[in-house]
Amino acid sequence: MPRVSDKALDAARIGDLKLRAAYEHCRRVNAEHGKTYYLASMLLPPEKRPYVWAQYAFARSADEFVDSLIAPDPAALQTWGEEFMAALAGEGPVPGDPAAVAMLHTTRRWQIPRVHIEAFLESMQMDATITGYQTYADLEQYMYGSAAVIGLQMLPILEPQTPEATARARALGEAFQMSNFIRDVGEDLQRGRVYLPQEDLDSFGVTRESLQAGVVTPMIRELLKFEIERTRRLYAFAEPGIGMLHPTSQDCMRVAFTLYGEILDAVEKIDYQVLTRRASVSLPRRLAVALPAARRAARARKAHRPVVLPTTASAPEEDPERASQPSS
Template sequence: MTKLMPKFEQHRTDFAYCQTITKRSSSAFYTAFSQLPLERAWSIYAVYAFCRTADDLVDVDHDIDGLMALRQSLTTFANGHVPDHPMWRALAVVFETYDMNLDVFFDMLTGQEQDATFKQPQTQQALEDYCYYVAGSVGLMILPMLATNPQPLVKPAVELGSAMQLTNILRDVGEDYQRGRIYLPSKLLAHYQLNPTDLHGPIPSANFIRLWEHEAQIAMNKYEAALTMMPQIDPVARPSLLAATLLYRELLLIAREQHYPILSQRVFLTDERKTQVLNQVSTKVHELALKEA
């Protein structure tokens, strides 16, 4: 049995609470990061629990007051007082252990506040700014658990989070439309001669497919930029980060293979497809190790 650092052992129940949230809410994320050494994995679960709490307050509970209360709790935490809750107690251990940046936690809440008062972005830059706040910030939150020297990796970590958020948007076009949200920029829709009602589906038009592929290429470029940081990621963390990257990226390939069903349903990875991706991860990790030998 792996021996934990004492402060993690003392808060085992608090971290278990965060782990349950992560496992229940994101199978791809959990599949990837559950392979880390326990302290690193548990720390990422605590960060994820914070992000999921904020996200659910907006998307599930529609509770703007609750989101403001979460921001106040974060301010309390920033001032050195740990709220009496499993998530906060776990995060306190994380902040004691790793060189964490509180600013990016506030940034993520800013992104959630943008969702709570949603307005369709007009430009690609506005969309990418939003992607930073809700997901690029998350890349920066977990970076200290992945790299001993995280500072040089800030840009690719943001690119990875943003790529994942663009993937979410491209996966959920139809679902978001039904909820009254269009994340694809209005100027981009106009460029491809699309109206908002063209997102109603269920069959995507040729122009929609061209728009989708335009955004998918931007996401793929961001994934490629993110992969450049892999040699500077701690070797023990590389398999998990590669798995998270490739599992998410695979969703774009699946959507294309299935002829873009995203206006009427989500695409997802079957267990067989996950296994194929994880086999790719093992190969890439081995290749990287050989290069460094």
């Protein structure tokens, strides 16, 4: 029986068996751990979906090195990141991690700037030693690498129609990240981290100790309301950017925009009880948003030109091991 990814891999003209296996691994990781992200990716033209799966799985692989509650291993993250960057530069072999194999191919195929990968890896390393951020500006510096550059990495695949889309993509990445921070306050505390700025905690009279007590006090509730409103302003700034993308990309991003934004609604619906509960958008709601969007996306693919892949897409598929070696 054909795999779910086969149609997309065929459409993307990815024929190398090692690459196909790596991308299928990424798809499974995305489907299991990033359901909203995966649902949105399925609205893209098939030939673009594998690259989105690769970006998600690569980010998750890095995250797992430092987010494990049992055995975090920042030294392994450092080695993994250095091996990937060396392979990207043609100075070393492809790492064994299939997410890295697929991301290496994705980065080359879409000419994703190296600095975006470096910024992401730097932020992941920050999680190994930094447990809090004094100001929102400090948190923004972290989010640039952990979230904003994810939006920037996605942009070539989404085909922006104007340079103005760049700032909107960066803001949307931050909005998604802040939504997760607000939802996951309790979970992050288990790892010894607080991603809400200390200056905000101080303003509302909230301490780490009061968060760790697990009871949402009136001060904590007001703090969360403040962070939610700040995040909604990010979404408001980012929203016009969806219309700046190619028509075949807009429904994908509209679904992600809507469902990630509704995480904030879900927090409000559980009365801000994020210290002991996980707010979530229900499956029926996700489907109610995604199914009409899927129909619109199908119409968009018929109405607009076929997606033009980068020039390397028409070249014979490279062996990933040979592609990592410097030219003579």
